[in-house]
Amino acid sequence: KTHILDETFPLIAHYWCGHRSQNWCLQLLAVHPDFQGHGLGAELVQWGVDAADEESICASVVSAEEKEGFYNRFGFAEVGRANVGSLKDNGINGGAIMFRERRSPETNAQDKRGEV
Numbered sequence: 001k002t003h004i005l006d007e008t009f010p011l012i013a014h015y016w017c018g019h020r021s022q023n024w025c026l027q028l029l030a031v032h033p034d035f036q037g038h039g040l041g042a043e044l045v046q047w048g049v050d051a052a053d054e055e056s057i058c059a060s061v062v063s064a065e066e067k068e069g070f071y072n073r074f075g076f077a078e079v080g081r082a083n084v085g086s087l088k089d090n091g092i093n094g095g096a097i098m099f100r101e102r103r104s105p106e107t108n109a110q111d112k113r114g115e116v
Contacts, residue, residue, distance in 0.1 A: 015058065015080055015097050023099070024052040026061040044072050049100060058102045063095035075100045 016023065026085075031041045052059040062082045062097040063071050082094030 004007070012080060012082060012097060015099070019102070020058050020060065021101060022055075023058040023060045024048050024055070026059060042073075045071065049074050052100065053103055055114075056102050059099070059100040061098050063098055065095045068096045068098065069097050071096075077101075 016025075026045060029041065029044045031044070032040050049059050059076070061071055061076060063076075068076075068078060071112075076098040077100070078096040080097040082097055
């Protein structure tokens with residue numbers, strides 16, 4: 001099972017091409033259960049989104065199953081599922097592959113002022 005991700009990535013790699021090839025991949029974000037519900041996860045995601053915005057590139061994440069709504073709040077949209085190949089064959093329910101498209105400096109400024 002240690003090679004599952006290596007075997008699966010070629011099946012989903014096409015999502016990270018073209019204008020999405022340069023992105024902030026918010027990988028392995030987690031908050032210990034004892035500290036969940038205090039906004040720490042939101043702060044981590046916002047940090048990554050802000051970094052992507054500063055560079056005018058996308059942000060990506062593979063959400064845990066059924067956690068897509070959390071990332072939707074930050075402007076992420078589902079483009080595919082990570083439950084293919086060896087993941088699926090081994091009963092691992094991958095979540096959504098999600099991107100937050102790059103934003104122009106003008107859009108970022110409007111967002112911060114609450115105009116969008």
